[in-house]
Amino acid sequence: MTPNVTQSDIEIIDLSKIFGSGDEAFKAVDHISVHIPDNEFFTLLGPSGCGKTTLLRLIAGFEQPSSGWIKLGGQDITALSPNHRPVNTVFQSYALFPHMSVADNVGFGLRMLGQSRRQIQHTVSEMLALVEMESLASRRPAQISGGQQQRVALARALAPRPRVLLLDEPLSALDLKLRKTMQTELKRLQAETGITFVFVTHDQQEALTLSDQIAVMHNGQILQVGTPQGIYNHPAERFVADFIGDSNFLSATVVQTNGHSAQVQLRSGAAIRASLPSTLAAAVGSSVTVVVRPEQATLADQGVLQGTLEQSLYFGTDTQMQIRLADGELFNLRRQNTIGQPALPAPGAAVQIAIAEGAAQVVRH
Amino acid sequence: MRALNHWATLSRWVLCTPALLILLLAASGPLLIVLVYSFLSPGAYGGVVWQFSTEGWFRVFFSRDIFDGSVAPAQAHLQIFWRSVRLALLTTFFAALLGFPTAWFIATRPAGTRELWLFLVTIPFWTNLVIRTFAIQEVIRNQGLINSALLNSGLINQPIQMLYTDFAILVGMTYVFLPLMVLPLYASMEKLDGRLLEAAYDLYASRARVLWHVIVPLVKPGFIAGSILVFIPAIGAYVTPRILGGGRNLMLGNLIELQFGQGRNWPLGAALALTLLVIVLVALLIYIRLVMRDPERDHG
């Protein structure tokens, strides 16, 4: 019934989804190609409306692509209906069957696959144990809390042992504390089951914490794929740097390049070394944007940027300083708070900013 | 606090008084009269004579030979009871069978056009029941639409006798009561969360099994409401069986009407009416017991 694949990597090839037609046509997914490796926690990250859900629904089979292919373990599954794909979904709203008990919800997929009663019972109790819901097995979904419903939805999707688990913002309805707990839980479940997780979120923090790899989406396209560190430290696009973490954007001119890094001159006149994304060719003399993360800059006696401290905001673990640069731009700087640090300059004081070696990054506009 | 509650309760009762009065006068009053009449004696020209008698009730179930006074079960009555129950059940069944896809069709139209479809479903209500029933008669009688078409096409040589059969009554009642099934079914389908269907489809259910394991159980309240709304008027129907059954295939409604009219036996008519009420109540009780059983309990 389901294709017999041993590898569970997903290959998405030039996939597009257009809603509507004529003047109303809207490209929700725009020529996406991406490889999602086996046994990975892979996150689709992007702002609301960028096409994450649509991409996930294409993988699940709820939507048919306008063009392109989806392969699972090397096998083309583009034309298969959802009930023939070894892929299960955890819905944002959980979508638990209200007329069935927790145990019957978890066993639903197994029943549909025609497994024996004993086998189903065994797997259901195993799954309920996995998400720590054994004691509520006979309850109805309406009789358990949102966090518990979330666990049941997970167990239900995991029970048939899918090759791939799709999760569409599964934690967004939970309160902050529960969300943190469930994040750990998800990470553990992925490691324990070895199932490829494709996780959708618009929460960059969540993406950084959980993922093996992140694909950053914008306007139906994937802008960059990489590890959390790779994406955070070396954003290739201005949008990526802006969306993930806080960023300072500095205008600069390329002085010299050597493949993966460039010497750039800032408006202050100082020259610094900045990493160059492999996808970006910056000619000498061209103007570029350089990203510097606030925590990668420090106050110094002799810096590369000059400005005036406007205000300091105390956050407990760190302090954020807003500095007005000589060219009028605002620069954010973050300092870890430790005991015995030198006191901060008073607002209005003239300061110099140093940028850590290797911390500057050229990005595409 | 207590005083406030007291006031709230009191004002609630006061506000309910008109409704309660209407219920008392319009529902319980006539019922009481029927109950009393069923224990009186028939007048020679209709009406009742104020003299206690159980003859009305006796005649519901037994007939007395007019010559030798011997008693036998009232075969004709029992047959009519059975026909009424059977036809009402079949009507409910076919209304559900036709109503389900109809309601599903309407519920899956884009928002904004559903109202139009619902409106179309209610259009038959604008025409008098008698006229609609005669229209059906035109369609199914021996020289009617269906038979002429079949005869002309050479598929049959003899017209098929459809009018004045139980089949005709069934067709007529299903047609008349279908909207009463469609509307509550639609109401529960409209509330159905489409993501539940996707979830089932995602969990390896075929379309047929999504229908059986998710849609049907979730629209059960609509089924229950629709079945009750169809069954009750169907078992007591008398216009449709009279026109389409041709006075040969009586149903309970016709039998009751007969006692108050030509039969001039009001106590028997009253007793029959109460029997109908009991049948409906018993049927409802059985039905509710059946549908309230948990369907997800007994599958493996």
Ligand SMILES: Nc1ncnc2c1ncn2[C@@H]1O[C@H](COP(=O)(O)OP(=O)(O)O)[C@@H](O)[C@H]1O
């Ligand atoms: N069925 C649909 N018909 C028309 N437009 C749609 C449909 N589904 C999604 N869209 C549009 O596609 C875009 C991407 O939607 P979605 O994939 O849900 O974004 P995300 O999950 O990233 O918030 C949105 O602009 C949305 O309005």
Ligand SMILES: [Mg+2]
């Ligand atoms: Mg979404």
